[in-house]
Amino acid sequence: MSADATTDTSYLNAERGLWSWLTTTDHKRIALLYLAGMMFFFTFAVLLALTFRLHLFDPEAGVLAPVGALLGLEDPGEIYNRLLTLHGVVMIFLFIIPGIPAVFGNFFLPILIGAEDVSFPRLNLASWYFYVAGGILALVAVLGGGVDTGWTFYVPYSVNTDANVVVPMLAAFVLGWSSILTGLNFVTTVHRLRAKEMGWFQMPLFTWSLYATGWVQILATPVVGITLIMVLMERYLGIPIFDPARGGDPVLYQHLFWIYSHPAVYIMILPAMGVVSEIIPTFSRKTIFGYKFIVFSSMAIAGIGSLVWAHHMFTAGMADVARIVFSALTFLVAVPSAIKVFNWLATMYRGSVQLAPPMLWALMFIFLFAIGGLTGLTVASLSLDVHLHDTSYVVAHFHYTMFGGTGVIFIAGLHYWWPKIFGRMYNARTATVAAVLFFIGFNLTYIPLFIAGGLGMPRRYAFYVEEFASLHQLSTVGSWVMAGSLLLAFGNLVWSLRRETRAADDPWGGATLEWRTATPPPVLNFHGAPDLSRGAYEYPVEVSA
Ligand code: HEM
Ligand SMILES: [Cu+2]
Numbered sequence: 001m002s003a004d005a006t007t008d009t010s011y012l013n014a015e016r017g018l019w020s021w022l023t024t025t026d027h028k029r030i031a032l033l034y035l036a037g038m039m040f041f042f043t044f045a046v047l048l049a050l051t052f053r054l055h056l057f058d059p060e061a062g063v064l065a066p067v068g069a070l071l072g073l074e075d076p077g078e079i080y081n082r083l084l085t086l087h088g089v090v091m092i093f094l095f096i097i098p099g100i101p102a103v104f105g106n107f108f109l110p111i112l113i114g115a116e117d118v119s120f121p122r123l124n125l126a127s128w129y130f131y132v133a134g135g136i137l138a139l140v141a142v143l144g145g146g147v148d149t150g151w152t153f154y155v156p157y158s159v160n161t162d163a164n165v166v167v168p169m170l171a172a173f174v175l176g177w178s179s180i181l182t183g184l185n186f187v188t189t190v191h192r193l194r195a196k197e198m199g200w201f202q203m204p205l206f207t208w209s210l211y212a213t214g215w216v217q218i219l220a221t222p223v224v225g226i227t228l229i230m231v232l233m234e235r236y237l238g239i240p241i242f243d244p245a246r247g248g249d250p251v252l253y254q255h256l257f258w259i260y261s262h263p264a265v266y267i268m269i270l271p272a273m274g275v276v277s278e279i280i281p282t283f284s285r286k287t288i289f290g291y292k293f294i295v296f297s298s299m300a301i302a303g304i305g306s307l308v309w310a311h312h313m314f315t316a317g318m319a320d321v322a323r324i325v326f327s328a329l330t331f332l333v334a335v336p337s338a339i340k341v342f343n344w345l346a347t348m349y350r351g352s353v354q355l356a357p358p359m360l361w362a363l364m365f366i367f368l369f370a371i372g373g374l375t376g377l378t379v380a381s382l383s384l385d386v387h388l389h390d391t392s393y394v395v396a397h398f399h400y401t402m403f404g405g406t407g408v409i410f411i412a413g414l415h416y417w418w419p420k421i422f423g424r425m426y427n428a429r430t431a432t433v434a435a436v437l438f439f440i441g442f443n444l445t446y447i448p449l450f451i452a453g454g455l456g457m458p459r460r461y462a463f464y465v466e467e468f469a470s471l472h473q474l475s476t477v478g479s480w481v482m483a484g485s486l487l488l489a490f491g492n493l494v495w496s497l498r499r500e501t502r503a504a505d506d507p508w509g510g511a512t513l514e515w516r517t518a519t520p521p522p523v524l525n526f527h528g529a530p531d532l533s534r535g536a537y538e539y540p541v542e543v544s545a
Helices: 018-020 027-055 064-070 076-096 099-112 121-143 166-195 205-237 250-284 291-307 309-313 320-348 358-379 383-388 392-422 428-454 464-495
Strands: none
Touching: 018 121, 018 291, 018 464, 027 076, 027 099, 027 121, 027 392, 027 428, 027 464, 076 166, 076 205, 099 121, 099 205, 099 250, 099 392, 121 166, 166 205, 166 464, 205 250, 205 291, 205 383, 205 464, 250 309, 250 320, 250 358, 250 392, 291 320, 291 428, 291 464, 309 320, 309 428, 358 383, 392 428, 392 464
C-alpha cells in the first residue's frame, strides 16, 4: 500500500507549521500533542523524585538546602513535603491517569474500529487545552513555593495550611474536565463510529478497555471535582464542611476523595491491561485466549472497583462492619484481574513467543504488576493494614501497581506503536538493554521500601532513624539506575527519528487494523475502506518487510 511511501501524505506531513498542530482536530495529532506534554511532565516529576530520593540517602543531613534557597524556604522537612507533593500530583494527575487513553487511545481507538476520527474532534482538542491549562497551574504552584499537603489534599490540614492550595487544587479540577471529556468522546465513538462490519465482540481488546475506562471517567471524576471545590469554599468562603473544629467532618472528605481516587486506579490500569492484551497475541503468534473473559473481566473490574474505596480508610474511623465489608469487596477485585493474567499466560502457552522489546516490557508488567497486586491483598487485609498503613510499604505497593503496571505499559506501548506512529524503527538491542536495566533499577528502588515499611518506616518522613539508612541508600542507588535506563529507552526512540529508512506497515506481524494501513497513517486513517476481511486476532500474519 505504501510502496512509494516517501511521496505519500501522512497525518504528519499533511499540514505544516506549529499553528497547524495547535489547531488540529486530527485525533492522531492530538495524541502527539498529549505525548509531548506528558513526556515533559514525566521528566519533571522524575527529577523531583531523584532530588528528594537523594535527600533520603542520609538519615539527617540531606541535600535540600540549595533547593530550598530556590523556593525561598529554609526548613528541609518543609521542602521535602513540597517536592513530594508535587511529584505525586504531577505523576498522578498529569502522567499516569491520562497517559494511555490520551496518547494511545486517541491515536488508535478510531483506527482500531475502522473510523476516520473520534465523535467530537473539537472537544478532543479542547480536552488537550484543559490538560495544558492544568499542567501550567501545577507549575505555577511550584513557582508559588509549592504545596505541602500530599497529593491527596487531606482536610483539615489543606483548609488550614499557609501554603497556597488553591492553585494545585484548581489544576486537579481542570484536569478532571479533560478526563471526563476524553471518556465521553471515547464511549460515544465506540457506540457510533464502529465500522458496520465490526460487532461488539469483534472489537480489539484495547478498545474494550478504553470503553470500560470511559464509563469510569464519566461517572467518577465529577465527584473529586466537586470535593475539591468544597475544600476551596471552606477555605476561602468560610463555609464549614470538613473542619471538625467548626463542626465539619474530615472523614467525609476522605470518602468523597476515594470514591473517585480508587476508581481512578482502574482508569490507570484498565487501558494498560488492554495494551497487554494486544501485545501478547502479536508476539506469541496466537489468537488471544478467552476473548470474552477478558472483555467481561474489564467490565467487572470497572464495576466492582467502584465499590471498594473505603479500603483507604481502615484506620480513619469507620464502623467495624463497614471495614469488614470493604476489606472483603477489595479481595473480590483480584478475581477478574487474575482471570486476565491467566488468559495472557494461556495465550503464550505453546505460542512461538518472540522477546522483541514491546513483549519484554509487557512481560515485565505481568511480573511487577503481580507483585503490586499480591501486596495489594496484604494491605486489603484489615488486620495487616492497621500495621502497614502510612508506612513506606504502601509507597512500594503503589509504585509496583502504578509505575510497574501502567508506567511500564506506557513504555511498552511506545515501543509497540512507535514504528506505526512515526514510521521509524528504533534499535532493538539498545531497547532490550534499557528494559533489563529498568527491571534491575526498579526492584532495587522499591523492594527496600517494602522491607523498611514492614519494619515501621513511616511514609512521608523527611528524616528517619539510623537503622533504615542502608535500605534508603539501596533505594536511592536504584533510582539512579532506573533514571539511567529511562534515558536510554527514550533516547533510543527519539534517536530513531533521524534514521532514513522507514518502518514497514506491519513490522511485528500484528493482526489488528492499525497494521493494515500505511505507516505513518494517512489523514483519514485508511486509503479507502479499511480491510475488515480478517479478525482482530487471526494469527499468524506475515511480517511485511
Ligand atoms: C509512574 C510513575 C510514578 C508515580 C505514579 C508516582 C507516584 C507517587 C506518589 C503519589 C507519591 C506520594 C506518596 C505519598 O503521598 O506518600 C510518590 C512518592 C514517592 N515517589 Fe513516586 N511516582 C512515580 C515514579 C517515581 C520514580 C521514578 C521515583 C524514583 C526515582 C519515585 C520515588 C518516590 C519516592 C521516593 C516517594 C516518597 C515516598 C515517601 O517519602 O513517603 N517515584 N510517588
Ligand atoms: Cu483503592
